[in-house]
Every structure is written in C-alpha cells, then in structure tokens.
Amino acid sequence: MHPRSSDEDPAPQPAGSRHSVDPRRLRADDLxxxxxxxxxxxxVTAADALGVDHTTVSRRIAALEKSVGLRLIERGRDGWTLTDIGRAVSEYARAIDEAVDRVADTVAGQDAPSLHGTVRVSAPDGFGTAVATPALVRVRRQHPQLQVELITATRQLALRPSGFDLALVIGVPSSSHLVTEHLTDYTLGLYASDDYLTRYGRPETVTELREHALIFYIESMLQVGDLDIEHHLPGMIPAFSSTNVFAQLEATQQGAGIGVLPAFLAQRTQLRRLLANEIDIRLPITLAVRREAVTHPAVRAVWAALRHEVAERAADLLPE
Structure with a gap:
C-alpha cells in the first residue's frame, strides 16, 4: 500500500456507513x-507544525472522518478547507489543544501561560512588510515559543478562504467564513525623484500629469478592484508596471516616472509628493480572520498587535 501524496484526498467515507459509526469512540488526539x-x-505545513510526516496528518484525519462518519475537510482553491461540520468539530478540538498547552506551562512552572503553535498572516506586499512585520515581531518577543508566518501578496480572498489565520486585505472581502473588521485607511499619492523632476519638469495640474510616465500595477493582472487606476486617474495608462509595490517604489526612485505609491512607503525615501491636494487616494485595509481561528489565543494576540501597530502608525498611514 503506497502512502498518500501531500495533495491526495483522505479516504472518502461510504454514503451509507454513517449508521455503523460511534463518534464517542474517536481518538481525541486525531482532533x-x-x-x-x-x-x-x-x-505539509500542518505536519511541520506537529512534527510528523504529511502522510500521518492525512491518515489521522481520515481516521477521524471514519470515526464520525462525515467529511470534515474538502479541497479548496488554495488548499484544504473545513466543511461546516468540520469547523464545528475544530472549535471543540481547540479546547483540547489549549488544555495541552496549559498543562505544558504548568509542568514547566511558568507563572503565566505562553502562546504556542503557528499563526499565519496574509497581507499585501507593502502593508505586510512595513506594518504587519513590526507587529509580528512584537508578538514573538512576548511569546518566543510562538511561530509566526507572513505571506505577502496583493490579491483578493477566495470565497472559501484557506491557508491563513488572519488576512489583511485592501477593500472589504465578502465571505461567511470570515470575521472582518475595518483596521485602517491608508493614503496613496503621486511621488517623483528629484532627478525625474529635473529632467521632465513638475506637473502643476492633473491635465499636465498626462504628459508624464506613470508607475503603478499591471492592470491585466490586478486582482484588487480598489487599485484599478481607472477609478483614480481616468484615462491614464502606466508606462512602467509591476505586481510588486517595492518594484514600483524602486522604479520611481530610479526616475522611471511618477509613482502612485502608499505614503507609508514613499515617506521613508527622498521622493517628492506631487499634486497632494488634487490626488489623495484613500483605501481601506480590512482585517479578516477565519471563523475557526477567532477564539485561538495566539490569533487574538496577533490581532491585538496589528491594531496597536496601526494606532501607532496613524500619521504614516494617513499623513495630513
């Protein structure tokens, strides 16, 4: 019998087998x-967190599904997601996991419970680097046994999101599988280098801006509607485009054109803000948490740290 690959579905249960199972006989550790x-x-990531092989994770979940006679997970676009009953089961499983952590802390003689496990955060490139990273570092200093992972990508969330505990997204995601809150707004403006302004002049009106090279995202690959340049600068087509905001920032610093950049990144450089009164784009950042992760102490600690970081960086995110 060959072991399952990391992408293979755990063994399906026969539709008529439910009457023969006894959920009370399930193994608590499988949870x-x-x-x-x-x-x-x-x-694979779950296996790394547990210190086992991915085939063990697949086998133990398949055993759990056999015990309860129901499917608990299903394949999603970006990985595995829990079914409705799977989410309910995982909420109860969380209490077991937290109890194990408390026992470990007690045995170790710690005065206060420490946080364990892994918390994965998804965020746009710029916001994730400049804002989320300091918050995650702060949590790690307070809880050195906690593992944090940051995935950066400027994209929309799937309707059945997976692969993260918390996500920071531009705009307002719509999914019944998420708990969301408006975290902050942030400003984008027009920026140029002194070298560019010396060679091509400084636009004094939005009309004059059309005579200059613009730097922004690749429209055909853009997955976030709020970043559609047509909404903010109708009729303008970027001369230099990238899916990565740091490439846009570098191109602007190199004098390739006028960049439409987040203020919290551009203000760290020597770039000049242009037409600040006319072009002041404000976009919302939403914090989204998967429902099954909302009550987890480590997730809530990261959530609080992100709120704190945003409050501390208000002047950078929304400069006057």
Missing part, C-alpha cells in the same frame, strides 16, 4: 491533526 490543518490549509 489535533484536524485543528492543525484548519489553521494552515495544507497537509
């Missing part, structure tokens, strides 16, 4: 494997 997969969305 920890389901919980680990619910947090990561991937068998």
């Amino acid at each position: 920890r494997y389901l919980l680990a997969l619910s947090r990561t969305g991937r068998l």
